[in-house]
């Protein structure tokens with residue numbers, strides 16, 4: 482029996498990668514070496530992700546496919562059915578990683594309702610691993626009470642980049658041996674304009690976005706950048722060659738944090 486790969490530290494974000502252009506970008510990401518694809522029920526890109534995986538020559542067990550349960554599917558009678566629908570859209574044997582995209586808006590559904598269903602989905606084999614996104618320290622603690630300590634989740638996917646380091650929740654997850662996956666890892670293209678990062682970029686012959694990714698990996702995080710442009714997709718993969726010095730990591734650590742970008746009014750009370 483073949484063994485599926487664990488979650489790679491570099492993933493390709495599939496938000497916005499829609500239709501023929503989206504499939505072409507995802508196929509190109511696989512071609513240059515990405516082995517982790519991040520989609521979600523809300524993104525409308527599950528069909529495109531599945532098509533790109535099936536069209537590639539890469540064995541299925543060498544690609545790690547993530548989807549996220551939309552907030553509208555958190556009810557007990559919806560969650561498992563929604564993941565079955567995701568699997569049908571992906572047209573894949575299984576989902577490698579299913580995560581809760583957001584805690585229920587305004588806390589309207591208790592976490593035990595959807596976390597127990599998510600665990601059932603894992604046990605039934607619809608998905609291989611489970612996790613969460615946009616969870617706070619309080620919600621992670623609640624999840625541990627519900628599902629038990631230690632290894633309940635593969636990771637917490639959160640907004641994190643050199644201009645928004647989100648340290649409290651990141652440290653908390655790592656203290657529990659839970660992976661942290663950075664979304665908005667490129668700060669949506671704002672890193673090259675940052676002067677201290679520009680100096681580091683110059684020294685490595687890389688862009689600020691590549692330095693951002695290298696810093697995220699230096700901290701032990703995973704990152705899921707995206708782009709519609711081939712040269713930028715390839716640049717994300719090439720960033721894995723960068724090794725930052727202790728001083729460069731410290732300079733990046735010391736950059737002032739800007740505001741959170743993704744902050745819906747119905748979201749959780751952030752740490």
Ligand SMILES: NC(=O)c1ccc[n+]([C@@H]2O[C@H](COP(=O)([O-])OP(=O)(O)OC[C@H]3O[C@@H](n4cnc5c(N)ncnc54)[C@H](OP(=O)(O)O)[C@@H]3O)[C@@H](O)[C@H]2O)c1
Nearest residue numbers: 494495496519614664665666667668669670706707708709
């Ligand atoms: N869990 C969650 O709640 C959540 C929330 C948001 C996102 N995500 C996931 O995270 C992935 C990435 O997030 P994101 O797309 O918001 O942020 P991102 O990866 O930080 O930024 C992507 C954007 O930056 C631009 N870009 C890429 N490289 C660039 C460069 N070198 N210079 C200038 N601009 C550049 C891209 O535009 P071009 O196409 O023009 O290159 C694209 O619009 C998403 O695809 C999704 O899978 C998850």
